[in-house]
Amino acid sequence: MTTKRLLIGVSLLFCGLLLWGFLTFFERYTEEKDRGWDSEARRNLFLAAEKYLAAIGLESQQAENISILNGLSPNATLFIASSSQVYNPQRVAELLNWVDSGGHAIVVARTEGFDFDEQRSEERDWLLEELDVSIMEGHYEYSFEHPLQQLLGEDAELTPEQSPGEALREYNRRIDAGVSTEEEAETSQEKPRNPDVEPEDLVSLPTDHGTKIQLHFDASHLLYHPGLDDDTIDNAPVFWARVWRDDEAVPFMQFERGSGVITLLTDSGIWQSHRIGHFDHAYFLQLLAGSGDFVFLTRPRFDSLSYLARKYATEFFLAGALALLGWLFLRARRFGPLQPSPESARRSLLEHISACGHYYWRDDQCEQLLRGQRTELLRNLRATDTDSIARHKLAEKLSAATGLSKHDIIASLWGTPAASEETFTEQMRNLQRIEAVL
Structure with missing residues (x-):
């Protein structure tokens, strides 16, 4: 405790000596310098x-x-x-x-x-x-003054007879x-x-x-x-x-x-x-x-x-910094995980048709497509409302024209809708062959 008080006293004494020396030896004076016109x-x-x-x-x-x-x-x-x-x-x-x-x-x-x-x-x-x-x-x-008088200041002793170099x-x-x-x-x-x-x-x-x-x-x-x-x-x-x-x-x-x-x-x-x-x-x-x-x-x-640039330099750089900050904030903002970049190359026509078919199949719309194709084809054959005998006669005629079996024609025109992708594809192909011979 005594050592601490001693250090505080010495520090205060040193500060007092510095203050006394500054007030004793410091001398204030002013000096004017001509820096030319503003x-x-x-x-x-x-x-x-x-x-x-x-x-x-x-x-x-x-x-x-x-x-x-x-x-x-x-x-x-x-x-x-x-x-x-x-x-x-x-x-x-x-x-x-x-x-x-x-x-x-x-x-x-x-x-x-x-x-x-x-x-x-x-x-x-x-x-x-x-x-x-x-x-x-x-x-x-x-003539009332040397051309360089304004540049060099009023203290420069110049005479009109002197050249600028002299x-x-x-x-x-x-x-x-x-x-x-x-x-x-x-x-x-x-x-x-x-x-x-x-x-x-x-x-x-x-x-x-x-x-x-x-x-x-x-x-x-x-x-x-x-x-x-x-x-x-x-x-x-x-x-x-x-x-x-x-x-x-x-x-x-x-x-x-x-x-x-x-x-x-x-x-x-x-x-x-x-x-x-x-x-x-x-x-x-x-x-x-x-x-x-x-x-x-x-x-x-x-x-x-140049004068306008010096005058508004602060506002210009401040506005630029704020614009840059806003752009960085806008570019850095996102919600959720980062999405992969979409492919820029376009897919072929077959790929497009395959993708559409898979979509319709997953959405249970293939049965609707098959039913619509059947209805249109039966309307062209005028066999919308027929009994089993008429169906068999019509199947025999179409079998001879298309080369398909009688069973495949009846299944494609009046059978149960396909439950698998292979069956659906086969039935649609048969309907297209029947439509081709009409």
Whole structure:
């Protein structure tokens, strides 16, 4: 008893020492690692814009068809990621009627497939034609970040002049040398959020508060309206801004239609997740959003087969396992002893006749067969009701014709039915010989 208590005390003391050492030397710390965008951010390019609008108290939602206009309130804001989504004159009329009632539409002009040499697009843009707006060639030297910046992360120091091969080699060299030094950490913390661009490439817009906001548009495609050069034209844009002073076209313009406004621009990337944090892009979105609901009308995005396989892999394998379990249960269920497998080969005609004869014999139906054959034969002989003398005369005639004895003919036609298989077979054979001579 004393040894047991001693062991318990030593164990408790050891556990107490371990607990004291853990609380004394354990130090909790947190570390954040940038693993890039998650699947939702990669699928929704405007996720950061949605979160920003939610932070300032505006409700936002996603839509994939212009028919959303039927349920929008007049004070809402509709962002259309491509003017091609207003795909016929009827949809253009619906959009303009909604704007006339007080709505605000922000439309990104479709620039894909535009041929500057012929000054036309592969497909008609009904909304731009209605607004009398055309697409013009802009500045091709536009660049705000390296193409590999999103892949390698914001901490990768890349310049637009570097080729992809040089950028990857420089990035790998920095990893091998160790980039987690205090000097580089301080440098990364002081890194500006805005890309290094020339001041003349920025668009400055005044606000109601007397300040100016700066925007960085992709100026490779610009918008032109005759009202930019002639103030007397009806339905001209009421507000626009140029990137450079000598530009004929502009990156965005606004039209007043009834009680609402249409904002037309060529660059939707300023509000995508990788650029909304640059300059005053987010604040510009807030100014255009108004106070009502904000709807993002983006192009439909269909999930790839690999994404769907990863998303529903658990349900797929669980359903497959349940189906396999049910099939095994169904195949394993049986009652009584296992029956032998039936023969697949078909028997011959003689075997079939023999089996039928044995069945009739066991079922006591042979006497009925013999009686029916006798009745039919006596009806043909017209000897259904005859006396013994007539029977003997008829037997003599049949004996001479068939070669059977008189006794066998009388036994077959009027005798007692057979009691054995041999007798039955002989009587049936005699009846068939008599029938053959009639």
